[in-house]
Amino acid sequence: MTSAGPGRPRHQQPSRPGATAREEILDAAAELFTTQGFASTSTRSIADAVGIRQSSLYHHFKTKDDILEDLLEGTVSGGLTFARAVAALPAGPLEAEGPAGSRLHAVAVYDGTQLCNARWNLGVLYHLPEVRSTRFARFLNDRQELRHLYGELGGGLSATAAGPDGGDLTFRLVESLIYLRADGAVGPESPLQAADAGLILCGLGRELPAIRAASRSLIDRLA
Incomplete structure (x- = not known):
């Protein structure tokens, strides 16, 4: 899977474990799913936890x-x-x-x-x-x-x-x-x-x- 390209800038520098944006998304989702619940976690909240735009998340994962x-x-x-x-x-x-x-x-x-x-x-x-x-x-x-x-x-x-x-x-x-x-x-x-x-x-x-x-x-x- 390719990483986010032009037009998908991060809001902040990476702060999560993971060599790629995809791995950072997985780590953020794992934290939110296990602490807030799967149903209560939105893709927007996952993107925010990583510091990327929601559209950038969809570049790696189509759905929650x-x-x-x-x-x-x-x-x-x-x-x-x-x-x-x-x-x-x-x-x-x-x-x-x-x-x-x-x-x-x-x-x-x-x-x-x-x-x-x-x-x-x-x-x-x-x-x-x-x-x-x-x-x-x-x-x-x-x-x-x-x-x-x-x-x-x-x-x-x-x-x-x-x-x-x-x-x-x-x-x-x-x-x-x-x-x-x-x-x-x-x-x-x-x-x-x-x-x-x-x-x-x-x-x-x-x-x-x-x-x-x-x-x-x-x-x-x-x-």
Whole structure:
């Protein structure tokens, strides 16, 4: 996407993170969507927060939905890319990849870290009524694929045959970090704690030290 050309001057010097006007628009929108609400935020207010004309914003994004779509995609893209890489690893000897649950734990830690460390807590927008429409099918499909990969990696990890799916349970625990963050209740260890909780509830508490070590090794190798 080309940057704003002649006739689209800034009102002020750039003051937001981002190498391009497009990135500054995304940052401003992320702040406004998460602090004022999506419905209450206008494209004019986003442009004002960046210091550009509203017409310049439309040079990069045609609608407010386009901005929201890019922001939502950003919340799952990193975790999904990492989960795909982990799921694609060839099956190897147990001692090579660590005990059962190591791959699931690695994905949970990595994904949870992405959610907790993002500049804005955009996961709170997942359940907007607007996001349920087919307009956001790309994001919804990617999030569903990520959830499916959690399920694949957690296959067979439930403590009992009648117990919950270990992967889906861990996925839900990781996404709970979004709401803990909204309450100011997350810290540097929160992603690890969510991953640990998922594996403990799958009955793998005794193996947790070895799972953690193998998980860390996978993240160092693939991230």
